[in-house]
Amino acid sequence: KAGVTQTPRYLIKTRGQQVTLSCSPISGHRSVSWYQQTPGQGLQFLFEYFSETQRNKGNFPGRFSGRQFSNSRSEMNVSTLELGDSALYLCASSGTAEKLFFGSGTQLSVL
């Protein structure tokens, strides 16, 4: 059974640009959540989607947005990138077993 797939693995952008990250959950999982990991702030919750609806949102500015498609795949978008957005972005999916499975992440560098 394939795990959570995130693309791309690495991304380099410049300030002011926007970026879209993709996440394909484990087959059958309907919940997808996103997390940001930085050395300074640690792991922080961004948002969570279930059946195409955002159920929860973390304390991030409106530049961070996401969506989920009918096949449960999810994307997150960051507009007007800032240097502080450099981070590892992790996607996780869950089914009915209360266990979250994380993808390998997208390492975003903003120059």
Next chain:
Amino acid sequence: ELKVEQNPLFLSMQEGKNYTIYCNYSTTSDRLYWYRQDPGKSLESLFVLLSNGAVKQEGRLMASLDTKARLSTLHITAAVHDLSATYFCAVDKDHTDKLIFGTGTRLQVFP
């Protein structure tokens, strides 16, 4: 606001020794996760603890949950080098996959 604290933040221990990592959280919750992260890698699920008094063991690691004390422990028995990694606890207060992570404990096991 839910806060999750881990201690110690850094743990250097000799092979063969035992030690415990502590995870305290500030509000009531009965769902706690332990994850392992190797450098540059994603999060690997170790344990899911879903009720007061829950105890789970896998190899040299054993996790427990005391919801009344708002405390979880991860006990390491007879440490080996392969256990070197960063360990995170996380709390899901609302059962919606919105995990609040602790700061992480960086474990280094030396001969």
